[in-house]
Amino acid sequence: VKRLAIHLGCDTDPRFLSVVPFKYPFFRVCWLRYIRPHYKGRLLYNSDIAYLFGTAPKPAAGQFLIPGYMEDTSSDGKQAEHPCPRKKAHVEWLVKWWSEIGEVILDPFLGSGTTAFCAKKLNRKCIGIEIEEKYCEISANRCRQMVMNLRV
Template sequence: MTYQIYNGDCIKEMKKIRDNTVDLVVTDPPYNLGNFMKNRDTNLAKMRDNFFGAAGWDNLEFEDWERSMDAFLEQTARIMKKGGSIIIFMAVIKVETIIRLAEKHGFYYKTTGIWHKLNPMPRNMNLHFVNSTESWLYFTYKTRTGTFNNEGKMLHDFIETAVTPVSERKYGKHPTQKPEQLISHFVYTLSNKGACVLDPFMGSGTTGVVCKRLDRNFIGIELDTSYYEIAKKRMEETGDEA
């Protein structure tokens, strides 16, 4: 496999990628929940040294966030091959915005699925339903079906894994790092060996690590230099185990 990772703004970097070259995008952009969480006056920032709401990269006003998602989907449509697929992780309450923008740019809406965390943080567990789910959206581009390596098995629109294990955080912490097992499910199912996979909001590089393990080529972009450095280290240290 080959990989290229960039430390910069994804819109700027995506503009340098040639048209019709990407087979699959698996990405986990900001969910636009930073201000929502602050207005709720939660004590999460005090409870966790690594709380995403305090990290500063999810603080846009809704209209600015919507514009950034629009620009990201516009660029994705330009660089994606016909028949390519995209998985976007998202907060349940923002799903409609993403579907509307993706359809505007020619994506075919397939699925809103759920990731269920088997061991979520049991915050205020005697006061409310503990938050243990995130959504993911699945679209194909200019066709109604894309690569789908289900190997004859029925795949549900629901996936359950543990949260990211400590062993995957040894190069540094990212507040919303996804587990490799979760991302592997989508990279394996929706692409073939040698495919070009892009994650424009790469964070600590989980999609890249999975691509290296599964022998897919990878392009990753991350704005924050410290997260980019974690991703770089993880990519370098991941063995070719495919």
């Protein structure tokens, strides 16, 4: 493992990050903003946070500097299939900027498969671990139904 990306909601207590091994140096924090926020009690839930650890991936064309901000402009308002959904645009951005083509992405909390979907889309492999069988099935179906871009 060369690097870690820890993707958290804005209401997640970051103190557990102290268990990240020191062999993975801290790289940066990324702000993953929602254009359409929602509420949890008095909390305006308008972003996620990603903590990046390890060595930066080799730069791809047009990707020399790793930014710390991404804004998802989608506002479809669909009901999530999982109690802790991650925005596809945010996960795709993290996979694009914090991994290299052909690498394996490990998601120990796969949920409905957003990471697997984005990894496949960006030519990465993915190993996902999920305790709930119904979410494993949702994830497999999402990846199975994915249409790959064909170059003509």
